[in-house]
Amino acid sequence: EVQLVESGGGLVQPGRSLRLSCTTSGFTFRDYGVAWVRQAPGKGLEWVAFLRSKAFGGTTEYAASVKGRFTLSRDDSKSIAYLQMNSLKTEDTAVYYCARVTGYSLHYWGQGTLVTVSS
């Protein structure tokens, strides 16, 4: 069974950092791209970041709203993806989902982790 489990969310002050983890199982992690999508309270879905598999260069894409502040990385030996979030803003408050990507479709999602940025 394909599983993705996010962790690392919580309450953080503006300007601080947080690292989210996406721990996966049930598939060969290194063969897939991984994406993060967020959902602010009561709002729709917003794509945040994407990391290709090493077979496709291991390169990243970021939404303009997080570029330069967020970094997506992966540890294929542990089947985990990390989203390092720096210089957090109140508008980054959201549930963050990680997803397994095929093409640019998000086929499997985790349950999400809540990040609250507030003083």
Place this chain on the structure above:
Amino acid sequence: DIHMTQSPSSVSASVGDRVTITCRASQDISTWLVWYQQKPGGAPKLLIYAASSLQSWVPSRFSGSGSGTDFSLTINSLQPEDFATYYCQQADSFPLTFGGGTKVEIK
């Protein structure tokens, strides 16, 4: 960026009804269109990819169609478990973008 416009933003329907949701892209995306279902408090789930291919778990009452800029998701004979919010997403190019969502509510 490719802008995705969904309509309606909400629809009230009864069990057994047929519901159609439309999604329009601001430029040609061929069939690079994905539909997701999200229930309250839950994560989105992929329903349809490549505009019309059903994910394995999805009942056949769901169907997707369209190409270019205009797409639709149809639910035939709405069931109680189908009341949810549906999102379209273009899978053509970065940044990936979603429609604003359509909430299917019980009439």
